[in-house]
Amino acid sequence: MRGGERTAGESRSAAALDGRSETPTERADRNWSEILQEVRITQTSTQILGGFLLAVAFQPRFTELDDYQRPLYLVLVGFAGLATALGLALVALHRSHFGKRQKARVVRVGNSLLIVNLAVVAVLASGVTGLVFDFAYNRTAGLIALAAGLIVTAGLWTLVVLAGGALSPRPRAPRRS
Known part of the structure; x- marks a missing residue:
């Protein structure tokens, strides 16, 4: 199905919710495209952080990591993996349901996978920051950087959710003539 074509039973009733004039299938296609764009962003972050972590193991100073830093490093490599x-599971999800007219279900499951992925990348980014501060300065600085990264991420997510709620369209009362 392409563009504005509709199957029996599809309507543009979703327009009442957000002002868009699209069928449920069109909405699922758009939502899936948005999920894939977000995956591209998280995958780029993951590749940069993962590449950094993998390169660290081959540096001469890697042997200087202490009994706290080395396990933290390995946990972070695990988070990068x-x-x-x-991210790959999202692609596999799409491939396994491709052409089966289950896009709405794919979007629901994909959204859940993406939220988990975002949380993992947030922990990864905070952990890498903590590890670098720990190694470059001291343990206290590393723990503060780790905690600050997690707090800032949680705070930003909270603000985004609250701002998103404030931006949501509110039902309007009918005008009186």
């Missing part, structure tokens, strides 16, 4: 796997 998990974030990559979650």
Whole structure:
């Protein structure tokens, strides 16, 4: 199905919710495209952080990591692998349901996978920051950087959710003539 074509039973009733004039299939297609764009962004972050972590192991000073830093490093490499796997799972989800007219379901599951992926990337970014501060300065600085990264991320997510609620269209009362 393409563009404005509709199957039996599809309508443009969704327009009442957000002002768009699209069928449920068109909405699912648009939502899936948006999810894929967000995956591209998280995958870029994951590749940069994962590449940095993998390169660290081959640096001469890697042997200087202490008994706290080395396990933290390995956990972060694991998080980078998990974030990559979650991004790939979204592609596998789409491939496994391609052409089966299940796009709405793919969007629901994909959205959940993406939220988990975002959380993993947030922990990864905060952990890498903490590891670098720990190694470059001291343990206290590393723990503060780790905590600050997690707090800032949680705070930003909270603000985004609150701002999103404030931006949501509110039902209007009918005008009186």
